[in-house]
Amino acid sequence: MRTVRPAVGDPDPARTGQSTTLAKAYKKLTSDVYRDPLTFRVDTVSRRLGATEPRVAASVAHQALAARLWSVALGCAVRCGRLPDLDPGLLLWDPGATAPDDLRLTEVRPLPGGTGPAALADTVVRVVVDGHLVPLGAALRDRYGLAAGLLGGNAAAALAGAARELDRWARANDCADVAARTRTLADTLFAHPLLSATGTRAGLAFRRRSCCLYYRVPGGGVCGDCCFTQPPCSSPRAASG
Incomplete structure (x- = not known):
């Protein structure tokens, strides 16, 4: 799962002029888009999708970053039994780049802690959810x-997607132990208060109770895990939570 890799120098500054850590990106946003990496990222997503509503691009950007973080944490947890330190201050972020080149670890250092299922789940929560x-x-x-329900749904959908991809890899490579650990870890993570009320699950299948707003992108539709079965014809603020 090639998602975050150790840094080999900073991302190319000629591409966006942006190079920062996620820790700085999470700080209070400023009014200057060129000095605010999170706003820069949302505007970049908006341009690429042709989205006219900033909140739509913000939702898409949020879910994409959540998926990247979940995939690294889950992959390391179930395949190695340990997690690298993914502290926001260690992750360099180029908000104008595309995956997998937007995120880089400045250094790789394993986190201490137990390797049992409960201990690993606690570490993943601390690293991804809290961090x-x-x-x-x-x-x-x-x-x-963005509504809390939408953000929670995005986080849950990203987790479910990462777990399904890891489970698919494990089965394709005859790694039944990895598949079993993936399902156990996903079950434990979905019990977290941020995720427990976001949708319904059947194994690794997930249907959320909110909408990520992708249907409002020109040419977009509803996602496979959406609460809607077809794009709603309603007010611009519909499905925001």
Whole structure:
């Protein structure tokens, strides 16, 4: 799962002129888009998708970053039994780049802690939820008014997607132990208060109770895990939570 790799120098500054850590990106947003990496990222996503509503691009950007973080944490946890330190201050972020080149670890150092299922789940929660999703969500709510339900649904959908991809890899490579650990870890993580009320699950299948707003992108539709079965014809503020 090639998602975050150790840094080999900073991302190319000629591409965006941006190079920062996620820790700085999560701080209070400023009014200067060129000095604010999170706003820069949302505007970049907006341009690429042709989205006219900033909150739509903010939602898409949020879910994409959540998926990247979940995938690294889950992959390391179930395959290695340990996690690298993904502290926001160690992760360099180029908000104008595309995956997998937008995130780089400045150094790789394993986190201490137990390797049992409960201990690993606690570490993943501390690293991903507390370290990233909480401050990222707060920043996006402050600037774009994204509802807590939408952000929670995004986080849950990203987790479910990462778990399904890891489970698919494990089965394709005859790693039944990895598949079993993936399901156990996903079950434990979905019991977290941020995620437990976000949707319904059947194994690794997930249907959320909120909408990520992708249907409002030109040419977009509803996602496979959406609460809607077809794009709603309603007011611009519909499905925001």
